Amino acid sequence: MSSAQKSYKKPYYEQVADKLIEQLKKGTAPFQKPWEPGNLAMPHNPVSGARYKGSNAFWLQMQEREDPRWMTYKQAQSIGAQVRKGEKGTLIQYWKFTEEKIKRDANGKPVIGADGKKVKQTTKLDKPRVFSASVFNAEQIDGLPELKKVEPRWDQHERAEKILAASAANISHDQEDRAFYSPSTDKIHLPTKEQFPTADNYYAVALHELGHWTGHPSRLDRDLTGSFGSEKYAKEELRAEISSLMVGDELGIGHDPSHHAAYVNSWIKVLQDDPKEILRAARDAEAIKDYVLSSEQKKTATVQASAKKETPVSSVDEAAQRLAGSFKNPADAERFIAAVNKNVAQRVQHHYHDQEEELER
Structure with a gap:
């Protein structure tokens, strides 16, 4: 294998597709397995309270973990938990289509609102930005409360x-x-x-x-x-x-x-x-x-x-x-x-x- 091949890292979408193809062949893809009522919970972040969406939700589900809770290393620490040494994170990606900026007048000065604070406005980005993060499953983390099964x-x-x-x-x-x-x-x-x-x-x-x-x-x-x-x-x-x-x-x-x-x-x-x-x-x-x-x-x-x-x-x-x-x-x-x-x-x-x-x- 050449040095170029060794240094090549597959894009996120290729990693997802490759793993899904592998699971489809084995019959273990998330949607190939029967799930009884109450036995499945989509991946979510217990710290932010948000559910992972789209390809991230599907990708995390493909990791075949029993616990649906996922979070970053820092998020785990923020609630007094700790990712175990040697555990490997799972890559996810998210897109940013807008950004919040301070509104300015014709002279370029910040617009001040009635409350005396600078007015902010949300603008659409000319080109969406993609961000990556590494998240860990609750099974890889010590110090978390026991998962409560949702009936x-x-x-x-x-x-x-x-x-x-x-x-x-x-x-x-x-x-x-x-x-x-x-x-x-x-x-x-x-x-x-x-x-x-x-x-x-x-x-x-x-x-x-x-x-x-x-x-x-x-x-x-x-x-x-x-x-x-x-x-x-x-x-x-x-x-x-x-x-x-x-x-x-x-x-x-x-x-x-x-x-x-x-x-x-x-x-x-x-x-x-x-x-x-x-x-x-x-x-x-x-x-x-x-x-x-x-x-x-x-x-x-x-x-x-x-x-x-x-x-x-x-x-x-x-x-x-x-x-x-x-x-x-x-x-x-x-x-x-x-x-x-x-x-x-x-x-x-x-x-x-x-x-x-x-x-x-």
Whole structure:
């Protein structure tokens, strides 16, 4: 091996793709393993309280640790814990698309606000910046409290049903042993609930198909033109599987991969041809999860607007929350929220748009 080969360090996306290909061949990738309700928790940082997202969440899950808690060396020290000597960290990357600067007037002097402090403003960076960090799993750290297992929510099925209903997706229970989404008719087809072994299994399948439903041009507008067995089809299934894992964990309904084993070879080929595809797939999966779960939040906002005749509470769009408060008539508030709902896909896409540009470089 030459000195140049020895010094070469694979980019983050190649490391992720290589490990995923290895796990796909073994059948141990996160979305290839069945997860019982309550037995999976997505990677999160117990110090910052944030959940890791996109490719970072998927990458950390691929490390096959039993504990979902991850943090930096300094963060561990900040809470009185200590990474054990000799432990190796796991690389993650995150993007910065904006930065906060002091606002200045035409003469270049800082603008002072009514509170006497310098006014700050957030500006979009001309070119996104990527930052790397090394994080350690709780299993590599001494001095942490014992992990508390989160029991399945008692209302997880009720919540899943509300999400399906709030989405307003056209769902027909007209199949014997198939479940699929038809882009041409914009319709989800499922077997009847009684044909599934458990309620968890039914909702996992239904929400998987709802993930495909988000790809319609009027929503997240993904390429759904691929026929079964094609590369485009495999890419869409990869996104749906990763998002299913995320949604299943969020709702506590588990994850059943048995229906999608046929795509393994196609996924391996896609990743071998273009390792960056895993970053795009994880990013899109995060957008799918956000869109699916947002239907529940939007429905709650609309109901509150009608019942209380006050500003609806919507975590989907803070601007909508403020503006809806100006409507005195609940019906007007409902129509306004409906307009926001129609355009939610554009918001979600905007959230991930800059990453697409950077990934294509």
